[in-house]
Amino acid sequence: MPEKIVLDGNEAAAWGARLAKVDTVAVYPITPQSGVAEALSTFIADGELQADLMDVEGEHSVLSVLQGAAFAGARTFTASCGQGLAFMFEPYFRCPNFRIPIVMGIVCRDGITPQCVWGGQQDAMTVKEVGWIHMHCENNQEITDTVVMAYKIAENHDVMLPVNVCFDGNFLSYAAEPVEIVDQDIVDRFLGEKNVNWHAALDPERPMGIDPLTGLTPEGGAMFSRYRRGQCKGMQNALRVIPEVHREWKEMTGHDFAPLIEEYRFDDAEYAIVVIGSMTGAGKDAVDVAREKGQKVGLIKIKTFRPFPVNALIQTLSKVKAVSVVDRSVNFGWNRGFLWQEIMATVPFLQKKIPVTSFIGGLAGTDITVEHMLETINVAENAAQGKVVEETIWIDQL
Amino acid sequence: MQTKYLIIGSSHAGLTAAEEIRVHDQDGALTMVSMEDCLPYSPTILPYIVEGKVDEKLIYLRDEKYFTDNKITFLKGKKVVTVDTKSSTVTLDDGTKIEYEKLMIGTGSAPTIPPVPGLKEAKYHVLRTMEDARKINQAAETAKHAVVMGTGLVGMHAAEGLGKKGLEVELIRGRRRAVLPNYFDGNAGKLIHQVFLDNGIKCNLDFQVKEVESVNGKSKVTLSHGEVVETDLLLVGTGVKSRMDFLGDASGVQVDQGILVDTMMRTSVENVWAAGDVAQAADFYGDERILTAILPDAYEQGKVAGLSMAGDETVIQAFEEIGGQASESYRGGISMNTFNFYGNRSFAVGLSLVSEEDGFEIDTMLFPTSCMYQKLVFDGDFLVGAIGINVTLDPGVITNMIRYKINLQGKKAEFARSPLDMSRRIMWESWRGAIKTAG
Amino acid sequence: MGNAYNTLAVYPEKCNGCGECEKACAKVKANSTDVVHSRIKVLKSLEDGFFGPVVCMQCGEPNCVKSCPAGALSKNPETGVVEWNEDKCVSCTICTLGCPYAGIYYNPLMSTVVKCDHCGGDPECVKVCEPKALEYRPEASVYNDQGDLEDLFAPGLAACLGCNMEILVRHVLRHVGPDTVLAAPPGCLPGVCAVGFNGFTGSKVPSFHPLLTNTASMLAGLRRYYKRKGRDVTALALAGDGGAADVGFQSLSGAAERGEEILFVCIDNEGYMNTGMQRSSTTPYGSWTSTTPVGPSLPGKANDSKYMPLVMLMHDVEYVGTAVTAYIDDFHRKVEKAYQASKRGFAYLHVFSPCTTGWRYPGDKTMEVQRQAVATNIFPLWEYEKATGKLAFTHPVDNPASLENYLSMLGKFRHLSKEQIEHLKNTAAMRVNILKAMSEQGLAGYQNLKVAV
Secondary structure: OOEEEEEOHHHHHHHHHHHOOOOEEEEOOOOOOHHHHHHHHHHHHOOOOOOEEEEOOOHHHHHHHHHHHHHHOOOEEEEEOHHHHHHOHHHHOOHHHHOOOOEEEEEEEOOOOOOOOOEOOHHHHHOHHHOOEEEEOOOHHHHHHHHHHHHHHHOOOOOOOOEEEEEEOOOOOOOOEEEEEOOHHHHHHHHOOOOOOOOOOOEOOEOOEEOOEOOOOHHHHHHHHHHHHHHHHHHHHHHHHHHHHHHHHHHHHOOOOOOOEEEEOOOOOOEEEEEEOOHHHHHHHHHHHHHHOOOOEEEEEEOEEEOOOHHHHHHHHOOOOEEEEEEOOOEOOOOEOHHHHHHHHHHHHOOOOOOEEEEEOOHHHOOOOHHHHHHHHHHHHHHHOOOOOOOOEEHHHO | OEEEEEEEOOOHHHHHHHHHHHHHOOOOOEEEEEOOOOOOOOHHHHHHHHHOOOOHHHOOOOOHHHHHHOOEEEEEOOOEEEEEOOOOEEEEOOOOEEEEEEEEEOOOEEEOOOOOOOOOOOOOEOOOOHHHHHHHHHHHHHOOEEEEEOOOHHHHHHHHHHHHOOOEEEEEOOOOOOOOOOOOOHHHHHHHHHHHHHOOOEOOOOOOEEEEEEEOOEEEEEEOOOOEEEEOEEEEOOOEEEOOOOOOHHHOOOEOOOEEOOOOOEOOOOOEEEOOOOEEEEEOOOOOEEOOOOHHHHHHHHHHHHHHHHOOHHHHHHHHHOOOOOOOOOOOEOOEEEEEEOOEEEEEEEOOOOOHHHOOEEEEEEEHHHOEEEEEEEEOOEEEEEEEEOOOOOHHHHHHHHHOOOEOOOOHHHHHHOHHHHHHHHHHHHHOOOOOOOO | OOOOOOEEEEOHHHOOOOOHHHHHHHHHHHOOOOHHHOOOEEEEEOOOOEEEEEOOOOOOOOHHHHHOOOOOEEEOOOOOOEEEOOOOOOOOOHHHHHOOOOOEEEEOOOOEEEEOOHHHOOOHHHHHOOOOOEEEEOOHHHHHHHOOOOOOEOOOOOOOOOOOHHHHHHHHHHHHOOOEEEEOOOOHHHHHHHOOEOOEOOEOOOEEOOOOOOHHHHHHHHHHHHHHOOOOOEEEEEEEHHHHHOOOHHHHHHHHHHOOOOEEEEEEOOOEOOOOOEOOOOOOOOOOEOOEOEOOOOEOOOOOOOOHHHHHHOOOOOEEEEEOOOOHHHHHHHHHHHHHHOOOOOEEEEEEOOOHHHHOOOHHHHHHHHHHHHHOOOOOOEEEEOOOOEEEEOOOOOOOOOHHHHHHHOHHHOOOOHHHHHHHHHHHHHHHHHHHHHHHHOOOHHHHOOOOO
């Protein structure tokens, strides 16, 4: 029987890495991620995880040592957030281009300044465009399971891309929940033999030059473009692989998580709210309450944010007349949320244009309550009836 | 048997040629034939064997391992009988036929026997092979008296050796009325002659041998003035000739006093080379080809022959194109030798015998009482010859000054005052490129 | 490959004709004070002050050996020394006819020829040669040790004419061997083919292009995993001074502190030469660079260089060495020590590497610039081994050569004022004093040092 233990989100992530039997773990502390580093260090200290603990001098090196280890063939894990992610950015934005299957937790944190060390998705949303797969979790069970599944996705030969398992700082990182730990032998069978560097290795037995200079000449430019197209293809392949992996995981463990997006109470929904991460719980509660009141509302949870599951969303959005999108980060260029922007980019693919309202809230570790969510439902209902709010609605101003 | 390279003779010319071949071709089958049944040695060592200065066992120039390591088939105790250049086949005295691709003849020289009446029928010794030396040593064990015919290097050297063994020695000149007339001038010859006399060697240069007769195991030598000398040991050292009797006319190899070769040591017949005493090669001074029969020329020529036989085609081709003046080619023989006698040392290099009448400028320094002599011969601003007896000079450095035609630029007098320091300095500066050589 | 041999090198320009070598030779070879027994002779010309030691060259193809009818001379295939066998010699002196260098000659007191035998590999004459006109050069051992090893770098490369990097990369790779992963962060080295262009690579070992900032970290992860898997793969960095002392310093320092098993070679060309000669923290005081230009308001770089070797030593790493390719035997010795140390912990080798293009000197002077940097104490050669706790000079320079001469070789220093030169002298002296104190008193020595320069 699988055991159920109480874990906070950081521990849940560490458990995922432990189950995946990673070889190299790099850690550098930062709030609210430090618990991941601590839990992994403890696993290794206690001999429960046979891995190198690389307690390096900064996030920049965290990801760098993992890159080196991955080229040697190691399965690798780390986690960071906020300023740590910003400092890591140089190796971070190169990582997918290396096509190495590193898995890293982003314990989402808001950006400074003003100074702030608490939850918010500004960090993950800011770095989303450099080629990592981003999957956002709703609860601690999903964190553990998604970390395990992330290896299977990242190491898939049709994908070969690094994966960020994102979960909200404070709301998940520090929230204790019972988590069912899948039997190790099931995980072992699920993941199978690792083969991290079959395609690109730094191995004297298979000497090759990693990352030669390209470009400038037409031939060099063609090589560069071919490489980029390959990365894009890997991303698109992930949209096929991620559901396959989730299906398999469900079959082996009974744990059922929507791989790309989740439709909640969508049977006869006329409008919906779009959420991501830990706010999903409050959103689902609000939908339940609204349904009680007779509002025909559904909920769309975005699990996979990169690659963006545009086809799945087209199908879902086609069922409703309006949506409210709740963002936990700020897209300064649009004066709205990042998720809103993504939904807006999907709308032209629909047969009929629908209104999309942007909500921004839950910044700097503040809560998004059921009440807030009920308001987003009301706005969606109004929009479905033609009363569209054009401006961004800041939840703290409700 | 078949071989790519066949070298007849295993002294300096043959050994150096083999070494050079192996520089360019490590695997080509290489065969060396020696008429003597022993490891290679230098004929130059033989007088020292007679003198007893060195043990016979020590003087071999290569050991068996050398031949194994260098993949050389060494056939010893085999004489070449004929050379058929048409079929590229050499026949040995045991009937073995060796087919070669490239042949080098380095058979050296054999003693000449002067046409003295009775000599050929009499019992006499020569000194050209190890066997000769052994026989002399054997005879010397019981002999009390020896007559040495010839005042060349072999004769002089042997006279000293036999004298040191306790024999009473009478040294009698050959055709020319001097000691070592090929190398040393009158002044030098007199000094050397005197040292021999002082050491108890009987040597009157006025006489020659008129007749020889064998009587009761002894030799009766009648001298030109009628004196009859009875001796236990008669040694003939009156000169040498090229050893090339196996080359019949049919071989097509052109010969004169020796085998005629060009500056790549090629004979007139394709795929046949010659080097060493047997070869009649370029003269450093003139256009005539000459026999030098000296050791330094033997290895110089052997090296050139080896290169030419095995060398890289482009080197050979370049040599052809520039008309045989490549640095790899033979630069022409310069007469040179050293002669050490009774603890004295001497050397003669280049045009050591010429006189002022021949248009040369000559600087001499002679101290008869201390047996010292220095002669420097200049042609204009160039040193062309030198003789030294008991003077401190570097014969090799002097030789190179001659060979590379170092221009003394008006400093002849200075040079004559301190030839050691100046020659060394010139050597120093010339090999470091400070002085451009004409060579 | 055949054997190469150590050399008794003669530098006539340094000879002052003192004759100590002759005395030492006569003493050791004949136990005599009469220099006639010396096998080395000093040519002296008082007229024009010419001095030149004359001694056997131990020729590759010795004519004396070929001349010898007695087999008494032979070239030792192991040592290269032309050996004379007294038992075989008949004193015919034909060898002296063969030798064009006066290397073998007749000693009338001994009645034999004599010649130099290198004193069995430790020549006495060299020891007494005050002006260092004689040097026993053991570089041949490098060839003998390394000659048969595979060159792990491409036959051709795209460096500037006279670039020091080619010799450096070839020697280092050859030495550490094929079980190596090479990290070549941005700079000239990856550009000249270490990582390669458009899919082709110039190195035969796996190589990669880390960030300028994370060389040590990437290697650390790699090495750790191989070690976990039981494989001994050498983690080698060939990084420039920017990738070591500037932006790469954090990861370098971190890896050093953690004792990561890395062989980190810093190729210090005193600036960002690849991007167009900008200053780095190892650019010396006063130096021109394109970002420390010289004009009426600015006289070149305003600060002293960061002295990385000592900075790294203070990380308590396994090995720190300073080296130049101009002293290639010393270089290899240090690469070997660093290589061995990198199997136990962090090893740091700082190589002073002149840049013909950026420093503005002719390409054929690369070796000379290095030698002068050593001779002036601008770049002292030393090493520190944690195993022994000792810091030792490997090429001590007690009387530094003229710094002005060194500076005048390099265009980047041509503008220096007297005061600036004085400043550089003081910096060099101060560093040497610190190193001396540490070599004499241990690592704490610098604390006792009263820097008075």
